[in-house]
Structure formats: C-alpha cells, structure tokens
Amino acid sequence: MLWVKIARMPELPEVETIVRRYRRLVVNRRIVAFRSRWARQVTPSVARVKRAIVGRTVVKLSRRAKYIVFHLDQNGYLLVHLRMSGRLEWAADHATEPPHVRAYWDFNDGNRLLFCDSRKFGRIVHGTDLKDLTRNLGPEPLERRFTADCLARILAGRSRQIKPLLLDQSIIVGLGNIYADEALHRAGIHPVTRADRLNPRQIAALHESIRYILRKGIRHSGTTFDWIYPSGGMQKHLSVYGRTDEPCPTCNTPIEYLRVAQRGTHICPRCQPVDGVRQRRRKAASHTRKKRT
C-alpha cells in the first residue's frame, strides 16, 4: 500500500516529531545498559559506544538535520540516524518485543528504548565533538537565520539540477524525496532546473516553500512512518508525492512521474514548466492541448 510505502522515510518533520515525542521520556534518565544486535551500524564500535554511554544521563534530546541527538552529561553525544526504515519504540514490558530490534537502551526507570530497523540502514554514532560529528551537514532550513539570501548564496554559481542539490545534506539539510518534491511543486520550479538559473523571485518562492512544507509536515506530526501507531497525517496533504496520474490540487493537470538523478520524482507539468515560466490562461491552454492530441 501507498500508506506503508510512505511510512518508510523519515525526513526532517518525522525526525522532529520523534524527538519531541521522546524528549520527555529520556531526558534526565540514566542509561544503564546498551545492547546492539547489528554491530555494523554502530560507530566507532559497540564496545566503545557501550563504554561511553552506559552510566551516563541524557541531559537533552535534539535534532540536527535528520539525526536524533542524545546529549549526555559526560562523554559527548550519541547520534541516531533512522535512514529509510528505522523506528524508535518505547517499552516498559520487555517480554514482548516488536520486530527487527537492532539495538536497545535500558534506562534507570526500567523502560527500554528500542531501535527497530528492518533494512539495517540506520546508524548509531557516538562522539565527543558535536561540531565534528556534524561537520558535513549544511544549514538548518527552519532556523531564523536561514533567509532567502542564504538560499540565494547557496544556489549561486551552482550548475547542478535543483532537486539533487536540495537532497544533498551538505548543501541544506532536512529535505528528502517527499519534501523536496513538495517544495518544488509549491514553488513552481521544475526539478531539473539548474540552480544558478533560478531568478530572485523563484529563489524567494523556493525559500518560502521549503520552510512552509517542512513546518506543515511538523504540524501534522510528519508523514506517517509507523503504521501500527498512525500519528502522522501529512500524507493526506501531499500535492505531488505518490500521486502519479492524480490531478494536481492547483490546476487539475495529472501528476507526472519522472526520474531525476536516479530518484523517483513527481511533478505537475503545468505548475512546474521546464523553462520556469508558468503558463497563463489555463482554460485556453487546456483547450489547445486537447485539440492538438
């Protein structure tokens, strides 16, 4: 089902939702045990992470890009990246376990935080220097200081297609395939447009769209990522993602599916023309098109 498909790709709004949900559960709790059943996902090593975090208290839970960041009272930070299929679960009862548990943390209040990940793409990383751990990450699009001018500077002199640029976490963080498609649709920009060919009006629209769509995602608790606990509602508000052949909410033109830089991509061909110029006189254009075919 589409619903389940959508459920598997936490981007910024989903990670933010998770952080907000788990903050009150783990902050001020002491980690009394850590166990990994998939050593390859733990950096620098299971033994070293165990040594660094067991006995430590979580003093803060935050988000950086798509990472969940555990701030420890000593020994730095623990970062969890869910990648595609990762999930966190919270259990007081350790007898019944959800599927695909790859790692877990036991806290001093008797509760257990479980990291479930059917595809084993997720990562658990410990380090003492948060700056260093996140050195390859670009700016946070929802921070106040991320202005349209910042976006303009990022795009200036870049000849890459705008969509893969938006997905590049070293350029700007938080966007994945869903929200990149949605932001570009809202901004009326075709995903293959060269970044340095966007005019100031388009850059302003893209800046507004990125922030609008990410905030909307957070407001709806993300696009549903957990079909057992269906909290997220953003999937009901998507304009193009996963809606191939369905009518564009803006102009009713069928949504098209194409491949951009190896990624499945959804666009409205009328709202997002390749040349960047929106067509006017919608009815007339529609009439002409029908006549031609």
Add this chain to the structure above:
DNA sequence: TGAATTGTTATCGT
C-alpha cells in the same frame, strides 16, 4: 527478478 528507498563515499570528468 529487479526496482525502490537514504545518505555516504569513491571515482571519473570538466
């Protein structure tokens, strides 16, 4: 069976 998914890394070309 192959396509799809994310983000990092390597590699090659300009």
Add this chain to the structure above:
DNA sequence: AACGATAACAATTC
C-alpha cells in the same frame, strides 16, 4: 582544485 555527475553500497521488501 573545486565542482558535478554517477555509481556503488549498505539490506530488505514486494
């Protein structure tokens, strides 16, 4: 050198 494009890769599901 810096940038960009591309592919491989991790693993699994349908």
